[in-house]
Amino acid sequence: MDGFVATYTNRLDQKGRVSVPAPFRSLLAREGQDGLYCYPALDQPAIDGGGSRLQEAIASRLAVFETFSEEHEILSTAFYGDSRVLKIDQDGRIVLPEEFRTYAGITDTVVFVGQGFKFQIWSPERFEERQKEARTHLRSVTRGLGRNNPGRSAAGDQA
Amino acid sequence: MDGFVATYTNRLDQKGRVSVPAPFRSLLAREGQDGLYCYPALDQPAIDGGGSRLQEAIASRLAVFETFSEEHEILSTAFYGDSRVLKIDQDGRIVLPEEFRTYAGITDTVVFVGQGFKFQIWSPERFEERQKEARTHLRSVTRGLGRNNPGRSAAGDQA
């Protein structure tokens, strides 16, 4: 069962470095990646990250369009232009670029959230808000289904 | 999977030289190119640049049209007629020809934008608009529009 699972909270140091959770690192290594592929999440103030599977997913979305078509041009600008390949140093850390920290509202602490074939990087505060929403939403859904409270929300707890 | 990824902003000096971003240079080297293949982008005030993969993409794009057909003539003129092979000096810099700077509205700063198999060179001002447009477009594509209609609507597959 390969996939990014669980959430981890790590701190940024003064250089803007942060450790990628070890389980995520070993999964990336298994995908045959040395760098970490990242871009701003489309509909959330967070950063999407992953390895070759994430890249392939993006490439396949572009592949349906004719090369040099206007559609291909503009989408590749948005996809690749906003992406970064972050180098993972030998201690397992990355430096989060300024644009990403701004976009996600990150200052000195980040949350890594596993999402299967990719994961997300959040600021703790914003992730907390989102979790709250997700829980109430989930509760209303389960109530509607007439089930018992199944327990925690899907995204799990702290590591 | 490697391609041109991310955006870099570099300055032109008084001689019109500008550093090609180091990651782009190493990718060009891996493609077995020493020069940088460039031409004015078809529908945008920017310069397309790349290596052998870009040239192959152009060739295969042209190949679908019959030689001497009107489409072939028009496209080959656009792709080949105004193209240049810019020499990369030993410090990793190129000299942007006057025609290119004029076409792209470049004065003293340029933006290199990765687009996978190629990249583009923009003036910062114009790129900002273009980027806004691209992000908006991506959002609208990803949202509601038919995800299973790769052909005519804008959307590809799920990522």
Next chain:
DNA sequence: TGGGATTGTATGGGCGTCAATGGAATCGCC
């Protein structure tokens, strides 16, 4: 079974190297 040792991870900091950039020097064509 308890405690010490060991290992792996996260984190902080020092330092050398490389990339970007500006300017000088050299080459070549006219």
Next chain:
DNA sequence: GGCGATTCCATTGACGCCCATACAATCCCA
């Protein structure tokens, strides 16, 4: 010899690489 173009050199600042520390979980062994 003049002038543009190319090569070479110097500076600076960021980044990668390395080492040190702290802490927790695990293992080993008496």
